Amino acid sequence: QVQLQESGPGLVKPSETLSLTCNVSGYSISSGYYWGWIRQPPGKGLEWIGSMYHSGSTYYNPSLKSRVTISVDTSKNQISLKLSSVTAADTAVYYCARAPKASSTSTTVTTIDYWGQGTRVTVSS
Amino acid sequence: DIVMTQTPLSSPVTLGQPASISCRSSQSLVHSDGNTYLSWLQQRPGQPPRLLIYKISNRFSGVPDRFSGSGAGTDFTLKISRVEAEDVGVYYCTQATQFPLTFGGGTKVEIK
Numbered sequence: 001q002v003q004l005q006e007s008g009p010g011l012v013k014p015s016e017t018l019s020l021t022c023n024v025s026g027y028s029i030s031s032g033y034y035w036g037w038i039r040q041p042p043g044k045g046l047e048w049i050g051s052m053y054h055s056g057s058t059y060y061n062p063s064l065k066s067r068v069t070i071s072v073d074t075s076k077n078q079i080s081l082k083l084s085s086v087t088a089a090d091t092a093v094y095y096c097a098r099a100p101k102a103s104s105t106s107t108t109v110t111t112i113d114y115w116g117q118g119t120r121v122t123v124s125s
Numbered sequence: 126d127i128v129m130t131q132t133p134l135s136s137p138v139t140l141g142q143p144a145s146i147s148c149r150s151s152q153s154l155v156h157s158d159g160n161t162y163l164s165w166l167q168q169r170p171g172q173p174p175r176l177l178i179y180k181i182s183n184r185f186s187g188v189p190d191r192f193s194g195s196g197a198g199t200d201f202t203l204k205i206s207r208v209e210a211e212d213v214g215v216y217y218c219t220q221a222t223q224f225p226l227t228f229g230g231g232t233k234v235e236i237k
Contacts, residue, residue, distance in 0.1 A: 045217065045228055045229075045230050045231050046166075046174065046217060046219070046228040047228070048225050048226040048227065048228070051226075059224045059225070060225075061225040062126075062225065063225075095173055095174070099221070099226075102156075102158060102160065102162075103158075106158070108156060108158065108162070108221070108222075109162075109221045109226070110160070110162050110179060110180065110221055111162065111164040111176060111179040111180070111219070111221055112164070112166075112174075112176065112219070112221075112226070113176050113179070113185065114176075115173040115174055115175065115176075116173065117173055118173050
């Protein structure tokens with residue numbers, strides 16, 4: 001059973017960089033799938049942040065692209081998120097998630113099949 | 126970006142009765158590979174989202190058969206044949222046909 005567990009600071013100051021880590025168990029991230037992040041502001045809907053394949057192919061939401069970096073550490077079976085220059089609008093629950101590829105040669109993802117429990121991040125001074 | 130619009134915003138349902146949620150996309154979700162990457166998620170109160178349905182009508186592992194999906198092109202529907210208490214929550218449609226992945230605004234299913 002694939003399990004994803006996010007961790008990181010629950011409070012970040014405005015203008016600083018938000019850094020989160022997701023530990024993956026039950027599946028090797030180097031065996032396939034895209035791995036990424038989705039967030040949910042309090043009381044609101046879902047926003048896809050970006051996804052990365054272990055070989056380096058990465059896709060980001062254009063609305064966040066200038067501030068986001070997603071990376072994968074296959075030796076630790078972890079994925080990471082960095083979001084720079086945060087404001088109160090970045091306050092949200094952040095989920096890490098797995099996305100299957102359409103085929104071994106495709107760059108298309110088909111859905112988001114496994115989600116972490118989420119970690120709440122508040123941006124405030 | 127593809128905009129996903131769900132209706133209704135809220136759906137009060139009597140236990141044991143059916144429920145239906147609609148989702149419309151701003152453009153066709155048919156991918157160049159011929160597949161339609163439209164999924165449905167369930168988010169119970171205080172829980173992360175959970176995949177219910179992928180590629181319009183395929184139930185994910187462990188999902189009860191009272192959940193079904195249908196549709197094509199830009200119009201899609203999630204149906205719950207007989208609502209149970211554990212079905213309370215917010216349901217989202219989502220598309221993966223085109224980056225960025227986008228989500229509908231959500232439909233809250235509650236018991237009357």
